[in-house]
Amino acid sequence: xxxxxxxxxxxxxxxxxxxxxxxxxxxxxxxxxxxxxxxxxxxxxxxxxxxxxxxxxxxxxxxxxxxxxxxxxxxxxxxxxxxxxxxxxxxxxxxxxxxxxxxxxxxxxxxxxxxxxxxxxxxxxxxxxxxxxxxxxxxxxxxxxxxxxxxxxxxxxxxxxxxxxxxxxxxxxxxxxxxxxxxxxxxxxxxxxxxxxxxxxxxxxxxxxxxxxxxxxxxxxxxxxxxxxxxxxxxxxxxxxxxxxxxxxxxxxxxxxxxxxxxxxxxxxxxxxxxxxxxxxxxxxxxxxxxxxxxxxxxxxxxxx
Amino acid sequence: xxxxxxxxxxxxxxxxxxxxxxxxxxxxxxxxxxxxxxxxxxxxxxxxxxxxxxxxxxxxxxxxxxxxxxxxxxxxxxxxxxxxxxxxxxxxxxxxxxxxxxxxxxxxxxxxxxxxxxxxxxxxxxxxxxxxxxxxxxxxxxxxxxxxxxxxxxxxxxxxxxxxxxxxxxxxxxxxxxxxxxxxxxxxxxxxxxxxxxxxxxxxxxxxxxxxxxxxxxxxxxxxxxxxxxxxxxxxxxxxxxxxxxxxxxxxxxxxxxxxxxxxxxxxxxxxxxxxxxxxxxxxxxxxxxxxxxxxxxxxxxxxx
Numbered sequence: 373x374x375x376x377x378x379x380x381x382x383x384x385x386x387x388x389x390x391x392x393x394x395x396x397x398x399x400x401x402x403x404x405x406x407x408x409x410x411x412x413x414x415x416x417x418x419x420x421x422x423x424x425x426x427x428x429x430x431x432x433x434x435x436x437x438x439x440x441x442x443x444x445x446x447x448x449x450x451x452x453x454x455x456x457x458x459x460x461x462x463x464x465x466x467x468x469x470x471x472x473x474x475x476x477x478x479x480x481x482x483x484x485x486x487x488x489x490x491x492x493x494x495x496x497x498x499x500x501x502x503x504x505x506x507x508x509x510x511x512x513x514x515x516x517x518x519x520x521x522x523x524x525x526x527x528x529x530x531x532x533x534x535x536x537x538x539x540x541x542x543x544x545x546x547x548x549x550x551x552x553x554x555x556x557x558x559x560x561x562x563x564x565x566x567x568x569x570x571x572x573x574x575x576x577x578x579x580x581x582x583x584x585x586x587x588x589x590x591x592x593x594x595x596x597x598x599x600x601x602x603x604x605x606x607x608x609x610x611x612x613x614x615x616x617x618x619x620x621x622x623x624x625x626x627x628x629x630x631x632x633x634x635x636x637x638x639x640x641x642x643x644x645x646x647x648x649x650x651x652x653x654x655x656x657x658x659x660x661x662x663x664x665x666x667x668x669x670x671x672x673x674x675x676x677x
Numbered sequence: 678x679x680x681x682x683x684x685x686x687x688x689x690x691x692x693x694x695x696x697x698x699x700x701x702x703x704x705x706x707x708x709x710x711x712x713x714x715x716x717x718x719x720x721x722x723x724x725x726x727x728x729x730x731x732x733x734x735x736x737x738x739x740x741x742x743x744x745x746x747x748x749x750x751x752x753x754x755x756x757x758x759x760x761x762x763x764x765x766x767x768x769x770x771x772x773x774x775x776x777x778x779x780x781x782x783x784x785x786x787x788x789x790x791x792x793x794x795x796x797x798x799x800x801x802x803x804x805x806x807x808x809x810x811x812x813x814x815x816x817x818x819x820x821x822x823x824x825x826x827x828x829x830x831x832x833x834x835x836x837x838x839x840x841x842x843x844x845x846x847x848x849x850x851x852x853x854x855x856x857x858x859x860x861x862x863x864x865x866x867x868x869x870x871x872x873x874x875x876x877x878x879x880x881x882x883x884x885x886x887x888x889x890x891x892x893x894x895x896x897x898x899x900x901x902x903x904x905x906x907x908x909x910x911x912x913x914x915x916x917x918x919x920x921x922x923x924x925x926x927x928x929x930x931x932x933x934x935x936x937x938x939x940x941x942x943x944x945x946x947x948x949x950x951x952x953x954x955x956x957x958x959x960x961x962x963x964x965x966x967x968x969x970x971x972x973x974x975x976x977x978x979x980x981x982x
Contacts, residue, residue, distance in 0.1 A: 451949075500899045504963065520896060548895075558888045563899035565881075568940065569874055570900075574959040576870075576929070576936045583863045589965045590853075591825060594805045594868035595875075597966060598903040604963035607956035614944045614952055624881070625941055629934075631881045635873065636930060639919045644756075647919055651912035654879040658809060658909035660894045661902060 376403050379539045380469070384409040384441035386456060388421050388430075390502060390606075391473045392447030393511030396426040398543040401513040409437035411460075413448075420508045438463040443539070445497075446472040446484070451612035454483030466491040469532045473499055475559065475609065477524045477552035479616035493532035496524045496552060498559075499545060504604035517544035524552040560620035564613055565628060568621065570602035571610070684844045685774070687712040689746035691761060693726050693735075695807060695911075696778045697752030698816030701731040703848040706818040714742035716765075718753075725813045743768040748844070750802075751777040751789070756917035759788030771796040774837045778804055780864065780914065782829045782857035784921035798837035801829045801857060803864075804850060809909035822849035829857040865925035869918055870933060873926065875907035876915070 383405040385392045392410075399405045410427035411434060412418050421430040429437055438444065438460060448456050453474060464470060470492050474480040477496050488494045501519040503510065521540040525533045537547040550558075577588045577596065592600060614621055638646040688710040690697045697715075704710045715732035716739060717723050726735040734742055743749065743765060753761050758779060769775060775797050779785040782801050793799045806824040808815065826845040830838045842852040855863075882893045882901065897905060919926055943951040 500896055504960075519898065558892050558896060559899065561882050561885060561888050562893055562896040562901040566878060566900035566904055569878055569904075569937075571956055571959050572937045572940050573871060573874055573933060574962055575940075575955055576933045577866050578958060578962055580866060580932070583866050585962075585965075587863050588867055589962070591805055591863060591867040592966050593824065594864065595871035595907055596867040598907060599871055599874075600959075600963040600966055602900055602903060603956075603959040605956075605960075607953050607960060610956050611949050611952040615947055615949055618944055618947075622941065622944060625937075627885070628878060628881045629937070632874075632877045632930075632934070635877050635880075636927065639923055639927060642920055642923075644916050644920055647916040648912050650880055651876055651908075651910075651915050653883060654876050654905075654908040655809075655910075655912060657879055657883055657890075657894070658905045660890075661897050661905055 378403055378406045379535060379542060380405045380443040382407045382409065382441045382443070384411065384437050384444045385427070385447055386411045386444065386460065387447035387449075388412045388417050388426065388508045388511075389447060390506050390510045391499065391515075392445070393421070393424075393426055393508040394501075394513065394515040395445060395447065395473075395511075395543070396421075397511055397513035398516055399539075400426075402542045402544070404539055404542040405443065409441060411437050413452075417508055424508060426508065434460065435463050438465070441465060442468050443535075444468055444470050446470070446474075449608045449612050450474045450476055450480060450483075450616050451608070453480055454487070457484040457487040461487045461489055464489055464492045468492050469535060470494045471497045471536060473497060475563070475613045476617040477522075477555045481524070481552050493529050494526070495529060495532050495536045497536060497540070498522045498524075498555065499540065500563075501545075502605070504601055504606075506606045514544065516540070519545050521545040521547050522555055523547060523549045524555050525549065556617050556620050560617060560624045564617055564621045565624040567602055567605060567610060568614065568625065569628070570599040573599050574603040681708050683708055683711045684840060684847060685710045685748040687714065687746045687748070689714040689716065689742050689749045690732070690752055691716045691749065691765065692752035692754075693717045693722050693731065693813045693816075694752060695811050695815045696804065696820075697750070698726070698729075698731055698813040699806075699818065699820040700750060700752065700778070700816075700848070701726075702816055702818035703821055704844075705731075707847045707849070709844055709847040710748065714746060716742050718757075722813055729813060731813065739765065740768050743770070746770060747773050748840075749773055749775050751775070751779075754913045754917045755779045755781055755785060755788075755921050756913070758785055759792070762789040762792040766792045766794055769794055769797045773797050774840060775799045776802045776841060778802060780868070780918045781922040782827075782860045786829070786857050798834050799831070800834060800837050800841045802841060802845070803827045803829075803860065804845065805868075806850075807910070809906055809911075811911045819849065821845070824850050826850040826852050827860055828852060828854045829860050830854065861922050861925050865922060865929045869922055869926045870929040872907055872910060872915060873919065873930065874933070875904040878904050879908035 408427040409429040410421045418430050499521040501515050540547050713732040714734040715726045723735050723737050804826040806820050845852050
């Protein structure tokens with residue numbers, strides 16, 4: 373496949389938020405598709421998509437948008453994805469690839485798979501990319517550059533998987549394939565638990581009476597600030613993630629709590645050696661990340677050697 | 678005081694790590710002092726200080742280094758600061774200002790104050806700046822630019838306080854004054870608790886058996902990465918912080934735990950509205966920080982509007 377030949381003819385994006393609108397921009401910029409149609413439950417969002425020129429068709433006509441679409445990507449919140457899949461199912465073209473961008477995969481498969489018509493290839497996907505901003509104006513064409521996109525396909529879909537992998541690589545992403553169960557566990561550790569903790573600590577700081585909120589903001593650079601960026605992520609998306617990956621999240625949280633109690637006891641009992649050993653271990657993990665070049669988006673102040 | 682006139686004649690820095698060596702570089706660059714002497718318990722560090730040319734005197738002769746020094750800044754780990762203060766006390770010049778950069782203030786005052794000779798002005802300070810790197814090579818002259826430096830002076834030291842405030846402003850910092858008790862509580866929220874949580878979550882991820890460490894590193898950009906930077910901070914420094922601000926840290930941790938249990942129950946009971954409300958509240962705090970311009974060191978990817 374040449375670098376300029378489109379991978380799909382017509383892409384229909386459903387849900388034009390940060391991710392959906394970034395896919396539109398990136399697919400256009402990189403000639404990944406010939407034509408783009410956009411659907412969204414919000415007339416305001418569709419109007420903005422038309423103003424921004426993100427799609428050839430943003431009229432809101434579902435039948436027209438899905439006609440001849442050989443790739444349909446569900447970019448709605450995970451909590452709404454089953455209902456949307458059911459609604460569009462009658463209009464999906466035979467042979468089309470249906471995909472999504474949901475941050476959990478087991479629940480998406482459970483919600484969507486029952487509605488997928490025979491002859492439509494359902495290839496769940498999760499691009500690990502985002503910012504703390506939402507909506508069609510927040511998207512940008514380079515959002516997926518050098519980011520991972522994880523595919524969790526069912527068995528026996530090698531052609532569709534290959535096409536989806538090509539599509540995401542064309543948008544700048546690196547592609548990995550795994551089971552939806554493994555995805556949900558790996559993301560519970562690397563993403564869902566960190567977000568849960570960040571939401572919690574920012575919430576705790578918000579209702580303290582001893583320290584003024586103004587002061588928390590003022591001195592946030594001393595550590596708190598990194599948490600506030602994470603805790604500023606889209607509330608709807610994160611509500612849905614926690615409700616739809618409950619089991620893995622609660623398991624990771626229980627391990628976190630067990631470890632935190634040990635750490636609390638070390639402080640209480642003045643166990644300086646225990647603290648030092650733990651902090652030395654956690655420091656080493658950072659080196660692995662920096663060495664792997666996974667830190668491209670972080671500030672590079674202080675990188676003096 | 679003119680912008681080029683030195684604020685102190687001779688600065689003696691004790692402990693040439695990230696902060697101490699950054700003070701040396703910044704004081705030199707901004708003509709804050711005429712002369713710099715360096716002391717460190719490590720001969721290797723002193724040798725490196727000489728190679729880097731960070732001080733006129735890095736011979737290791739304590740008496741010579743402190744002679745005529747009208748400003749002495751203790752930049753050792755908080756756990757060692759009392760012993761160092763006791764050791765240098767006999768050599769401190771009458772009228773000199775003694776300060777420090779410790780991340781906790783109540784414990785520093787308790788450790789240092791008993792050793793301060795009459796006629797020496799002890800003005801505790803805490804510049805809120807740092808990176809995850811350590812040692813004399815990690816320092817840089819702009820580390821304190823636009824950062825807060827908190828002074829927690831005793832009553833009746835207005836001249837020395839004013840000089841220290843001038844000194845830190847000359848190095849690019851913004852200066853705030855408060856009691857050591859309030860400092861320790863405010864920093865427990867904005868810095869110590871976030872670090873504790875980051876150390877813990879990175880530790881939890883490190884000893885999971887279900888998800889390979891390699892994968893945690895690979896997919897760290899999805900949220901985990903921000904924690905790894907915080908959890909890569911200097912182990913000695915953080916051991917000392919938790920042991921020396923135990924009471925405030927344990928109180929904040931207990932609040933954090935109470936909130937986390939509520940959050941866990943929301944997930945367990947599928948309380949989507951509760952989750953959505955919390956996440957909406959935490960998002961608003963971020964806006965306060967961005968509006969106050971406290972986010973200058975954070976990556977600006979995604980700032981598309």
